[in-house]
Amino acid sequence: xxxxxxxxxxxxxxxxxxxxxxxxxxxxxxxxxxxxxxxxxxxxxxxxxxxxxxxxxxxxxxxxxxxxxxxxxxxxxxxxxxxxxxxxxxxxxxxxxxxxxxxxxxxxxxxxxxxxxxxxxxxxxxxxxxxxxxxxxxxxxxxxxxxxxxxxxxxxxxxxxxxxxxxxxxxxxxxxxxxxxxxxxxxxxxxxxxxxxxxxxxxxxxxxxxxxxxxxxxxxxxxxxxxxxxxxxxxxxxxxxxxxxxxxxxxxxxxxxxxxxxxxxxxxxxxxxxxxxxxxxxxxxxxxxxxxxxxxxxxxxxxxxxxxxxxxxxxxxxxxxxxxx
Amino acid sequence: xxxxxxxxxxxxxxxxxxxxxxxxxxxxxxxxxxxxxxxxxxxxxxxxxxxxxxxxxxxxxxxxxxxxxxxxxxxxxxxxxxxxxxxxxxxxxxxxxxxxxxxxxxxxxxxxxxxxxxxxxxxxxxxxxxxxxxxxxxxxxxxxxxxxxxxxxxxxxxxxxxxxxxxxxxxxxxxxxxxxxxxxxxxxxxxxxxxxxxxxxxxxxxxxxxxxxxxxxxxxxxxxxxxxxxxxxxxxxxxxxxxxxxxxxxxxxxxxxxxxxxxxxxxxxxxxxxxxxxxxxxxxxxxxxxxxxxxxxxxxxxxxxxxxxxxxxxxxxxxxxxxxxxxxxxxxxxxxxxxx
Numbered sequence: 131x132x133x134x135x136x137x138x139x140x141x142x143x144x145x146x147x148x149x150x151x152x153x154x155x156x157x158x159x160x161x162x163x164x165x166x167x168x169x170x171x172x173x174x175x176x177x178x179x180x181x182x183x184x185x186x187x188x189x190x191x192x193x194x195x196x197x198x199x200x201x202x203x204x205x206x207x208x209x210x211x212x213x214x215x216x217x218x219x220x221x222x223x224x225x226x227x228x229x230x231x232x233x234x235x236x237x238x239x240x241x242x243x244x245x246x247x248x249x250x251x252x253x254x255x256x257x258x259x260x261x262x263x264x265x266x267x268x269x270x271x272x273x274x275x276x277x278x279x280x281x282x283x284x285x286x287x288x289x290x291x292x293x294x295x296x297x298x299x300x301x302x303x304x305x306x307x308x309x310x311x312x313x314x315x316x317x318x319x320x321x322x323x324x325x326x327x328x329x330x331x332x333x334x335x336x337x338x339x340x341x342x343x344x345x346x347x348x349x350x351x352x353x354x355x356x357x358x359x360x361x362x363x364x365x366x367x368x369x370x371x372x373x374x375x376x377x378x379x380x381x382x383x384x385x386x387x388x389x390x391x392x393x394x395x396x397x398x399x400x401x402x403x404x405x406x407x408x409x410x411x412x413x414x415x416x417x418x419x420x421x422x423x424x425x426x427x428x429x430x431x432x433x434x435x436x437x438x439x440x441x442x443x444x445x446x447x448x449x450x451x452x453x454x455x
Numbered sequence: 456x457x458x459x460x461x462x463x464x465x466x467x468x469x470x471x472x473x474x475x476x477x478x479x480x481x482x483x484x485x486x487x488x489x490x491x492x493x494x495x496x497x498x499x500x501x502x503x504x505x506x507x508x509x510x511x512x513x514x515x516x517x518x519x520x521x522x523x524x525x526x527x528x529x530x531x532x533x534x535x536x537x538x539x540x541x542x543x544x545x546x547x548x549x550x551x552x553x554x555x556x557x558x559x560x561x562x563x564x565x566x567x568x569x570x571x572x573x574x575x576x577x578x579x580x581x582x583x584x585x586x587x588x589x590x591x592x593x594x595x596x597x598x599x600x601x602x603x604x605x606x607x608x609x610x611x612x613x614x615x616x617x618x619x620x621x622x623x624x625x626x627x628x629x630x631x632x633x634x635x636x637x638x639x640x641x642x643x644x645x646x647x648x649x650x651x652x653x654x655x656x657x658x659x660x661x662x663x664x665x666x667x668x669x670x671x672x673x674x675x676x677x678x679x680x681x682x683x684x685x686x687x688x689x690x691x692x693x694x695x696x697x698x699x700x701x702x703x704x705x706x707x708x709x710x711x712x713x714x715x716x717x718x719x720x721x722x723x724x725x726x727x728x729x730x731x732x733x734x735x736x737x738x739x740x741x742x743x744x745x746x747x748x749x750x751x752x753x754x755x756x757x758x759x760x761x762x763x764x765x766x767x768x769x770x771x772x773x774x775x776x777x778x779x780x781x782x783x784x785x786x787x788x789x790x791x792x793x794x795x
Contacts, residue, residue, distance in 0.1 A: 155601060181601065187632070192590045192625035199594020202579060203529065205601065207594075222622070226584045227591060232787050235572040235580065236563040240790035271788050295790040 132315060137307040139281035140170045140246075143288035144208065148178055151206055151292070157184040157193050158210030158246075167212050168248060168307055194220035194245060198228040198297070201243040206292065211247040214263050214301060228297040229272030242295045244288075249277075250303040250341045250391060251428045252439055260428035260435070262391050264340065265398035267299045268368035274298040274322060275368040279343035281311040283366055286320030294322060303341035323370030327379070331359035334385040334449060337376055337402060339365040342389045348442035349389075349449070356446075358455055368398060373405045380410050385453050387419035389440050394422035419452045421445055470747060472682075477749040480522070480681055482758045484514040484737045487538045489766045490547055494537070494554055494568075497770065498716050503554045506583075507568050510538035512679070512711040515736035516612075516642050517542040519684025520704075523692055524610060529577045529595050531588050532612030534569035535642075535710075536581025539612055545573045551769040557776035564779040565787075585647075586620030588613065593626045596635035596701075608636040608695045616647025618662050619655055627669040627701075634700035638691050639666065641705040642678065648714045649722040666703035678706025679736040682743070709734070 134142070147154045160167050162175040162185040175183045186193040190211055197209035211217045217224065224245065231239040251260030268275040274296050278284040284302065291298040328343060329350050338346040343364045350360035361379050365372065380386045386406060388399035403418040423438045449455065472480075491509040498507050510517070517538040521530065524543075532539050540550055545561060553560030554568045561571055569583040579595065582588040592611035599607045617623055618641070630637050641662060645652050652660045666673035672694065676683050684706055691702040709731035713720045720728070744750035 187625075187628060189625035189629060191622045192593055192629050195587070195590020195622070195626075196594030196597055196629065199591035199596075200598035200601070201594070202591065203595050203598045205598040222584055222587060223590055227582070227587050231580070232790050234562060234566045234570040235574065235787075236561075236565050237787035237790070238562070238572050238574040239579070242790075274789075293793045295792055 132313055133310055134281055134313050135307065136278070136281045136284050136302070136309050136311070137168065137170055139284040139313055140288070140302060141172070142313070143285045144171065144174070146289075147206075147208060147292055148174075148182060153204065153206040154208060155182040155184060155205070156208050156210065157186055157197060159186055159188055159212050161185060161210050166210075168304065171210075190216050190219040191223055195223035195227060197243045197245065198223060198231070198241050201241045202231065202239055206242050208244045208246060211245060213259060213304075214247045214249040215259055215261050217245070217247055217263065224267070224273070224297070224299070225270050229270050232296070233272060240295045241297045244291050244298045244300050246300045246302065248304045249301040250305060251435065252305050252341070254430055254432055254435060255428075256430045257427035262340070264299065264301045264368055265390075265392055265396070268371070268398055272297070273369060276300045276322065276366070277340040277368060278302065278366065279306065279338075279340055279364050281309065281313050283320050283326070283364075285313055286318055287322065287366060289319045290322050301340065305341055309344070320366065322367045323372050324366065325372040325375040326364045326366055327375070328362040328364045329360065331361035331383065333359045333383055334387065334453065335361045335363060335376070335379040335383045336387050336389060336445070337363045337365065338389045339368065340391070342391055342440060345440055345442055345445065346389050349445035352442050352446045353449065358449075373402070373409070376402060376406065377409045380406055381413045384413055384415040386414070387421055387445065387449055387452070389421045389445055391423055391439060393425045394420060395425050397422045416453045419448060421448050472749060474749050477744045478754065478758065480518050481737070481741060481744065481750060481755065482762060483518045483522075483542055484681070484740065485758060485762045486547065486765065487514045487517065487541050488737060489762050490537060490541060490551070490769070493766050493770050494551070495712070495716065497555065497773070502774065503568065504556070505567055506534070507554070507716045508535040508714065509710070509712050510535055512731065512736070513642055513644060513708045514538055515681040515684055515740065516640065516678045516706045516708060519681040520610065520640060520688040523685065523688050525607070526577070527605070527607045529579055529607065529609045530612070531579040531592050531595065531609065532581055533585070533588060533614055533617065534581050534583040535614065536569065536571050540571040540573065540578055540581070543573070543576050543578045545571060545576065545578060547765055547769040548772040551773040552776050555773040555776070556778065557773055558779045558783065559772070559776040563783055565783065586613070586617040586622040589617070589622045589626030592637055593630050593635060596630065596637045597633065599636055600633070606636070606696050606698075608638055608692055610638045610640055612640045612642060614647065615641065615643040615645065615652045615656065615660070615662060616650075618665065619647075627666060627671070630701040631669045631671050634698065636695045636698070637701040638688065638695055639701060639703040641703065642708055643705055644708045644710045646710070646714065646723070649718070651722070660707075663703060663705040666705070671701045671703055673703035673705070675705040675707060678708035679734045679739065681736060681740045
C-alpha cells in the first residue's frame with residue numbers, strides 16, 4: 131500500500147494506459163513540452179515521444195473531435211481539455227457527435243474516448259475559469275461522467291473508464307490534485323456506477339461528489355461534535371448514477387442533504403432530489419436539502435468567491451436549520 | 456494538380472475509361488438520381504418524414520470520387536449523404552428503409568436520412584451538424600497515421616455552407632500541420648440553405664483560395680463533369696496516400712431541388728435553376744460516352760430499366776419492412792464494455 135497525491139495517481143493511470151495499450155495516445159494543449167498545465171503529464175514526452183504525447187494547437191473542437199474520429203476506427207485516445215470551461219468550445223463535438231455515434235449508427239460505431247478535464251472553482255480565476263459543468267454532461271445520454279474525489283478512486287475509476295468503450299468525461303477537481311490518499315500497489319478497479327460510503331452514520335445522509343466530498347466529510351466531523359452522525363455518500367460517477375446507494379442510505383437516516391459546487395438552478399442535486407422523493411418519500415423526515423453555490427458567476431476577489439462555494443460551516447448550519455436539529 | 460477545362464480534354468480523359476467503367480458510372484449516377492426521386496415521392500406520401508436533402512444535380516461528385524477509393528479507405532460526410540452512401544455500395548434497400556424509419560434500415564431506423572452508416576464498408580456517417588464531420592475526419596486520419604503500416608485515406612465531404620464554421624478552420628489547420636491523409640471534398644452548390652455563397656464567404660465562391668492558405672494543394676473543378684472529378688480525385692488520393700498531407704478539391708455544382716423538401720427555393724430564380732440544368736452531370740456524361748462510342752442509346756436505356764427495377768424493389772422493401780420494435784428505443788445508447 132503506497133500513499134500518493136491525486137496528481138500522481140492520475141499520472142500512474144495514464145502511464146499504465148500508455149504502457150499496456152498501443153492504441154492509446156494522449157492529445158491536448160501543453161501536455162508535452164510544457165509538461166501538462168497541471169503537471170499530470172510531466173516527463174511523458176521524454177518517455178513516450180511526440181507521436182503518442184501530442185501537443186495540439188488551441189483548437190478544442192478539432193482535437194476533441196479528432197479523439198472521437200480516432201476512436202471510431204479502433205484507437206483508444208485520451209484527450210485532455212485544460213479546463214472544463216474550455217470544453218464548451220468543443221461541446222458540439224462532445225454532445226452532438228461523440229455521444230450520438232453509437233445510437234445513430236445503431237451500434238455499428240463505438241467511441242472509446244476519455245476526455246480528461248479539470249473542473250471547479252476556488253482558485254480566484256474569475257467567472258470564465260471557475261465553473262463546473264459535469265452536471266450538464268451528465269444529462270446527455272451516451273456520455274459517461276466520472277468525478278473522483280480520492281487518489282484511490284482516480285486510479286480505479288480511470289481503469290474502468292478505459293474499458294468502458296464509451297465517451298467518458300473524466301473531471302478532476304483542480305483543488306484535489308494535492309490531496310493525499312492510499313493507493314494499493316496491486317491492481318484494482320473501481321467500477322463505474324457504484325457510489326462509495328465515505329463515512330457511516332445514522333442521523334443524516336450527505337451526498338456529494340468531486341471537490342464537495344471533502345466538504346461533506348468536514349461537515350460530518352463538525353456535526354459529530356454536536357452529536358449528529360452523518361453518513362457521507364460519494365457518488366464517484368454521475369453517469370451512470372448509483373441512485374440505489376443513495377436511497378438505501380436515506381431509508382436508514384431519513385434525512386438527506388446534497389452538496390454540490392455548481393449553481394443551484396439546473397444543478398445535479400435537483401436530479402438526485404427528485405429521485406429520492408420518487409423512491410423514498412415516505413422515509414423522509416424533512417425536505418430534501420440542496421446545498422449548491424448560488425446562481426452567480428464566480429467573482430475574482432477571494433472573500434466573495436469563498437462565499438459562493440459550499441463550506442462545512444455552511445452545511446452544518448443549513449442542515450441544523452432544515453431539519454430542526 | 457491539373458484541371459481539365461474543355462470538352463476536348465475531357466473527352467480524351469473519357470477514352471481512359473474502360474467500357475465497363477463507363478457503364479458502371481452511368482448506372483451509379485442514375486441510381487442515385489432515381490433513388491432521390493423515389494425518396495421525394497415517398498416524402499410526399501408521408502412515408503419519409505423529418506428532413507430529406509436530395510443530391511440531385513451533384514451525382515458526378517460522389518460517383519467521380521468514391522470508386523477511386525480502396526476498401527480500407529474511409530468516407531465521412533454531411534447530411535446530404537444518400538449519394539455518397541450509394542456510391543460506396545450501401546444497399547439501396549437498406550438505405551431506403553432507413554429513410555422510411557424501418558427496422559431493416561442501415562441504422563435500424565434510428566439514424567434517418569441524414570445519418571447513413573455502413574461501417575463494414577467504411578462509410579462513417581452522414582453528420583448533420585454543419586461542419587461537425589471535419590474533426591472526426593481529422594481524427595480518423597490521425598488514427599490511420601498512427602497505426603503502423605497503413606496508407607489508407609479519409610475522404611471528407613462537405614458543402615460550401617460548412618466552410619464558415621470554426622470547426623472547418625481548426626480541422627484544416629490540424630490536418631495540414633500534422634500532414635494527415637485527408638481528401639477534403641468540397642461540394643460547392645452555391646447555397647448554404649438559402650444563403651448564396653457570395654453572401655457568406657469573404658472569398659466568394661472561390662473557396663479553394665481559403666484552403667490554400669492552410670498550406671495544402673487546393674483546386675477548383677467542374678463538379679458536374681464526372682471525368683474531371685475522377686481525374687482530379689485520382690491524383691489527389693495518390694498524393695495523400697504518399698504521405699504528403701491533405702488535399703482540397705472544390706467541385707462546383709448545383710442542386711436542382713431545394714435545400715430540403717421543406718424549401719420552396721424562393722431565394723433563386725427559376726431561370727438560374729434551368730441554366731444549371733443544362734449542365735446536368737448525367738446527361739453530359741452520357742453524351743460524351745455515346746460520342747466516343749463507350750455507350751449506346753440501347754445500353755443507356757437498358758441501364759435505366761435496370762435501375763428502375765432496383766429502385767422499385769428498394770421502395771417495396773422499405774414499405775413492407777416493419778417499424779423498429781419498441782425496445783429499440785433503448786438499445787445501443789452505450790457500447791458494451793470490454794470483457795476481461
